[in-house]
Amino acid sequence: MQPDPIFNEFVLKFGTVNGSGSASANLLCAKALFRMGIPVSAKNIFPSNIQGLPTWYEIRVSEAGHTARRDGVDVMVAMNPQSYKRDTAEVVAGGLLIYDSTFERDFGREDINIVGIPIARICAEHWTDTRQRQLFKNLLYVGALIELIGLDAAVVEDLIAQQFHAKPMLVEPNHKALHLGRDYVRENIDIRAEVRARPANGTKNKIIMSGNEAAGLGALYAGATVATWYPITPSTSLVENYERHATKFRRNEDGTLNAAIIQAEDELAAVGMAIGASWNGARSFTATSGPGISLMAEFIGLAYFAEIPLVLFNVQRGGPSTGMPTRTQQSDILTCAYASHGDTLHIMLLPGDPGECFTMSVDAFDLADRYQTPVFVMSDLDIGMNDWVIDALEWDDSRQPDRGKVLDAAALDEVEEFARYRDVDGDGIPYRTYPGTHPEKGAFFTRGTSHNDSGGYTEDGRIHAENLHRIKRKIDGATERLPAPAIDIRSDLSRIAIVNFGATDLAVREGLELLDEAGQTLNHMRLRAFPFAAAVNEFADRHDYLFVIEQNRDSQMRHLLLAEAGIEPSKLIAVPNIDGMPLTATFVRDAVLDALRTLPEYKDALTPRISAE
């Protein structure tokens, strides 16, 4: 007799071999659950490799809306002989494991339900082509899930029909494979999972999208016309998505394109082209990851000092050096905040999910134009490459791009004397012109060497200092125009709070609920931009301790809070995480409780941790 099922709260994980075609079957499952109305998140945990190595796909299903990654697997599809032992170990007691019983396996677990389906044998009986035999294995385990966890067969069939609408011949064999899996379980297996999926109403007006697609769409909507890039995981799909949508929405009747996309020879050229295009009045961008930022550093300093708008997407991965190219981190914070030699300080936007990748992408272009400076959109692998359930994207058709202080020919006629770097309005932001605007006025010389207010070369230390101070003043003036921190005062009485940013937010919000259960109510501030707005200091002032949760070793955001917001060091408790995996709520709870135990005011109120984890 099985216990009562738990509905719509579970983790489903697939352990497969990369290059075997499992990715699309796994996405099919995630989308089917989403279409059943249940919030999901899908994490692709993949190797830096094309074919033959273990890869995993984790789906968190949560009608309550907790879609951060969670440890412990309720249903494991263990299709990879290389990894099945470790996959088996991850299954929670009472969980279910599905494997291909064509081959004998010893799992060594008595406390989980093991379902063997002779997947390879069934495929061999029905198909002769080896590639087909391989591909349909994936559909077979999806079919098994219809019976085992209650995946809606009609929804899956619809998705398959949609996927192959351009190749209708493929629909029938895919459906056949799906049904073979379903029917095998129906006829031969008595066990069902303790966790079940059932239709819900939790995805109204939601979509499922990756951050890289959303950011690419943002660039399209912002009117970016020049995209120059060099392929690097995990940023590659950002420009590819921009290109895919641009070739559709920017195509003229004569077949030409209102966009230019150049795959450069390296990141140096990629950012150089973006700067050249922006200097010349087109909205342009580049997308990269940590190693690319290192290569771009010299040019970023030029854009900062010569005051050229520049939008860079940094989809962060594990560093340093080549690091963990297919794992997530937030470890380029300091590198980007102060990118390039000499005195610099850059605007960073910190999207927390793909929805914000879209809005902040659009904002980044306005900010870069307004402040004539590089703007970093600091995404990461988790946001960028994984599919998230987010609110449907919205666009206000009355929104026009803010191109900042640009003088056209008519405006130049009105100007007595044009000086490119003169602070006319007292806000540190000078006026710019595009080449070719006016036959007599507005030309200037752009240089990375020190310059006076008309762009002429200077070695006069006083002028150099004035110029650098003006640029600092200009950037400081941007702080209140950047996305404001998201502040959640969960208790007026609480003197402790979590500070985080980016992809960790779902885990932090779920972790705050776990901390409530543990008797600790914390407030919460999610940073959304750097340099920091005054609200950041106000939040710090009302708390005794801020737990700064971030995915890097050296607590880089904490450094910025110390150095740039001037928050007392003793107040800022570092909570680093660097395993390269998306954060979990239990990590948040345990790390905060551990940290609290070190604080005299709190340690007595807390029971010692009795855990064998």
Next chain:
Amino acid sequence: MTHILKPQFRHPKLRTNALGLTRRDYEGVISTLCAGCGHDSVTAALVEACFDMELPAHRVAKMSGIGCSSKTTNYFLNRSHGFNSVHGRMPSIATGANLANRDLVYLGVSGDGDTASIGLGQFCHAVRRRVNMLYICENNGTYGLTKGQFSATNDRASKNRRGMETPFDSIDLCNMAIELGAGFVARAFSGDKAQLVPLIKAGLHYRGFALIDVISPCVTFNNHTTSTKSYDYVRDHNHMVGRLDLVPEREEITAEYEPGTSADVTLHDGAQMKLSKLDESYDPTDMETALPVLERYKKRGEIATGVLYIDDREQDLHDLIGTTNQPLNEVPADALCPGSSALDAINDAHR
């Protein structure tokens, strides 16, 4: 050292061109290069070519990298926007600028350090992409601003002032550009303005990537008797493979050419290039025969000058990637943003 503006005074009888501009209107600030520097002659040739061509100066964008040569973009066309970028990276800046506005004239001035060493990769890829620009390399075989180190175009036989030889062969930018797809490749000597000015004009007319490798002696660090890039050496070993006359479209062609000794190329804008051969074996429209001849000159220690290669297809980057004919920086925002209804459809595809 700050920059020195030229006095505004001008003679009332200075000749003007059809735009009503004098030669002085095509000049820039005063050069701070060494007296006798070859680069200043190139600057003078550029001023003359642009004045003669009646170029609206504000429609020219001057691009450069870092080095003595790159500084010169400040010494001409002060009505043009200039961009003195970072070392070796002018090609990417020029490529991006060109992507944003295909209607301007892009004039890149760079040196052998920029082009053949730190920026060799960017140079090659700008050539390969056929960026529509004239790229002038002021080639003196030495690093001037850092006081006389060998550059990658320094010939192996050419000793520096202290009598040292480089153990490495030189890079020939022209040969490389021809192989990589540059449509217009020429070599010139800064000391021969009569040859250089028409080459600059043709390079500016040409649509696609045009390279002029100008041997431009460094009087301070590489003009000694054992240098192959000194004034004396280049004068003695200059071997013109052909003479170029450029005839703008509207002018009637009056010059007479010996039959069989000239090749005519009509450029996209109607201008005609009259190429009279001085070397019978040399055909600048045929890459297969041109390259071996250039190699022969090089082996003999001679410097082949003139138009070395011309491809009359005149393809540029925008042709290759299919960009709109309108400059991208002029496409109105409404034409770029797909709007809310398209976004609704995109949302629907993600459910």
